[in-house]
Amino acid sequence: MGEGMLSAIHGPADVHDLPADQLPELCAEIRRTLVDYGHVHGGHIGSNLGMVEATVALHRVFDSPRDRIVFDVSHQSYVHKMLTGRAAAYLDPEHHDVTGFTNPDESEHDQFVLGHTGTSISLACGLAKTRDMRGGHENVIAVIGDGSLSSAIAFEGLNNASEQGGNLIIVFNDNEMSIAEDHGGMYGPLARLRASGGTAEPNIFHAFGLDYRYVEDGNDVLALVSAFESVRGIDHPIVVHIHTRKGLGLPVEDAAANIATAEIAAGATDGGDTGTIMSASSCAASEETIAAISTTGADTTGATCATDPGTADDGDATVIAEDLAITEGRCEANHWQNPDSAAGKPLGARKHYGQLAMAALERRFASEPGLVVISPATPGSNGITRAFRERAGRHYVDTGITEEHAVAFASGIARAGGRPVLATSATFFQRTFDQLQQELALNHTPATLLDFGGGLSGADNTHSGAFDIVMFGNIPGLTCLAPTSGRAFLDMLAWSTSVANDGPVVIRVPGDAILGAERAGEIVDMTDHSTASDITDTQDCPWNRYRITHAGSQVAILALGNEYPLGLRVIETLAGRNDGDHAGIDATLVDPQQFSAIDADTLRALAEDHRIVVTLEDGQLEGGWGEKITAWYANAGLPHPVRVLNFGGTKEFTDRVPLADLNERYGLTVEQVTAAIRSLL
Incomplete structure (x- = not known):
């Protein structure tokens, strides 16, 4: 660890004790630390660089944890962590560790585990309500920005805050950006507020009945200290609008x-x-x-x-x-x-398959005016490049961080005869379950959802994709496809966006396991391309039937989506290769291709010459796909019993647990699956 000022900061009290003229020096050191940390560790560096001075000022003026500070999304809380006893994790990341988001288990200064957007004002309203009911006097501060204000729940929070009254300080970090560029009509009035020094009307915050202050230089720590001191202890809700520069400290x-x-x-x-x-x-x-x-x-x-x-x-x-x-x-x-x-490593699956999907769609734009790609503010994460967006023109819409609106918007496009493709992460689709069920599935509109990042991973507990099969697979009328190759993915996309399809479809974008197997030549494309053009002429989903990729006996491995490469390795090991003295088993391998319907004909046929059926899925088992296979066999009334083994994730939140460790925990390894099978034979 270094010998600078930051290493001597062990909590907010140390920030309080610094002479005011040393605060800019502290900010400069924090900024250098963030840049260095980004090179070694990576992370949400840009938003934190813009928030250095504001966070120092917050901890200079307010008394955390007595005064409660709620960071929206909380990916912009790195500086907050540095100032609340966790600086070592950024000065010496090889020997110290913190999560990428706020977490009360980590520090009493963190109010909530947060990783999704727009919720800070609502959470702060709740904290303030209880304070007022109990006769308390502490300050409650919500820090929102970096695009979060476009979320519907943020507006709901502003609406409630105004009526509730009482001390509530909303710090709006305006860095003129979301994750990509800002999109939406609200950003024009915000720009005019910036240009006028906070005096222009209409003022969106005044429209809610909220008091308002503006700080033009949101990277001037002394100006921010003065602004926060002026609102400390205020007896009504107020918005402090600060204009910051995202990524300040990176190259110009x-x-x-x-x-x-x-x-x-x-x-x-x-x-x-x-x-x-x-x-x-x-x-x-x-x-x-x-x-x-x-x-x-x-x-x-x-x-x-x-x-x-x-x-x-x-x-x-x-x-x-x-x-x-x-x-x-x-x-x-x-x-x-x-x-x-x-640097120098191949592109990961979500961006690789994402850019392939965009290229396939782009070739159709000239002849299909109703084909529209929608992204709720996260295009780059999914391979939707700036170059593509510029070429796509009106065929591309960034709705801002508005997943609920995006799904309803897609349903409206589809009802009018268009073909929308909505692309976002599995974890963010969770934010719009009601629209998935009501506006989309219940209305049976032909929108396509590209589900990125679905499945088990080493992600933070706020961004896990392990729940998508359970969520999507239990919505009536929603076709859920799980491709096991790039070709299958593009074929599914072509069909779902064609006139042959008349209902909503979610396609689980293949993950790194599939991409790795494709790059290694382990997955062989078995599609009959002589009939590939017929896919878009097929009214019924071409993937309703399970696909048997290797026919054997005794044991059938049903490997869904990303677990298909594991299924390949399991049947190879069971066959006797690299398997010690065990007798070989010629197991059947099945690619289910979808998780929205049971292929009863295939399951019944398997029961004729298979004693054991094994399901593999990289998601939560409880309420998931494999349990449905078990339930079908339990209730099918077959003449001979079939033993079903389900492998998948436990119903739990996991936080940055390496995928290899999760697979070991859940039995999703070749050794564990084959051992379980052999124990029953």
């Missing part, structure tokens, strides 16, 4: 032109305080940069996949180049920064 845009294209392609850094890889201009990758990345030794295209879904105009190289285009300010790439150790 003009400096990017000085980085050689070859260095960018190689993932090189300049070795200085910033060391950040930058773009040629405007936080977007130049054509030269993309070309350089395409010709490096890194496998960026997935060309070694067993399936070749076609050449994408907007390929992996473009995605990688845009991810590397990190500068301060209004730059999408600075929202999430990968560690330097990730």
Whole structure:
């Protein structure tokens, strides 16, 4: 650990005790620490760099934890953690650890576990309500921004706060960005507020009946201290609107032109305080940069996949180049920064398959005016590049962080005859369950949902995708597809967005297990491409029937979606290869292809010459797909009993547990599955 000022900060009291003229120095040291941390560890660096001065000022003025500070989303809470006894995790990340979000188990200064957006004002209203009922006098502060204000629940919170009254301080961090650019009509009036020094009308906060203050330089710590002191102890709700610069401390845009294209392609850094890889201009990758990345030794295209879904105009190289285009300010790439150790590695599954999907859709835009891609503010995470968005024009809509609106919007497009494709993360689809059930499934509108990041992973407890099969698979009328290759994924997308499909479809975008198996040549494309054009002419879903990819006997392995590569390894091991002295078993392997309906004919046929049926799924078992297979066999009235083994996740929240450890915990390894099977034979 260093010997600077930050290493001597063990809690807010130490911030209170600093002479005022040392606060800018503390902020500068924190900013350097964040930049260095980003290179080693990665994370939400841009939003935290913009919040350095505001967080120092909050802990200078208020008395946490007595005064309660709620950070919306809480990905912008790194500085808060530094000032509340956890600086070592950022100064020496190899030996200390913290979560990426606030967590009361970590510190009494963290009010809630938060990772989704827009909830801070509502949570703060609840804290303030209980305080007032008990006759307390502490301050309650909600910190919201970085695009979160566009969430419907944020407006609901503002509405409630105004009527409730009492002390409630809402700090609105206006960095002129969401995760990507801001989208929506509310941002025009906010821009006019900034331009007028906070005096312009209409003022969205006044419209709610809230008091209002404006701080133009939200990165001036002394100005912020003064502003927060003026509202401390206030007896009514007030919004303090601060104008900050996201990513402040990262290279400025003009400096990017000085980085050689070859260095960018190689993932090189300049070795200085910033060391950040930058773009040629405007936080977007130049054509030269993309070309350089395409010709490096890194496998960026997935060309070694067993399936070749076609050449994408907007390929992996473009995605990688845009991810590397990190500068301060209004730059999408600075929202999430990968560690330097990730440089040169092939693109992960969600961005790889995402850009393939966008390329496939883009080729149809000219002839299909109703084909529209929708992203609720997270395009880059899913391979929807800036280059694609610019070319797509009106065929692409970023709704802001508004998943509920996005699903209803998609249903409206579909009802009018359009073909919407809504792309976001499994964890964010949870925010709109009611619209999935009511506006989409109940109305049977032909919208396509691309479910990214579904399944077990080492994610934070706020961003787990382990619940998507349970959620989607239990909504009536929603077709749920689980492709096991890039080709199958694109075929499913082509069918779901064609006129042949008349209902809502969710496609679980393949994960890294599938991509790794494709790149290794382990998954063989068995699609009959001579009839591939017929897919879009088929009214019934072409994947309703389970697909037997290897016919055997005694044991049948039903491996859903991302667990298909595990199924391949299980049947290989059971056959006797690399399996010690055990007698070989020629097991059947089944690719279910979907998890919305039971293929009773296939299950009944398997029962004729199989004693054991095994289901593999990378999601929660309870309420999931495998249990439905068990229930079917238990109630089918078959002449011979079939023993069913279900492998999947336990109903629990997991926090940054490595995927290998989760698989071991849940029995999702070759050794554990084969041992369980052999114990029954």
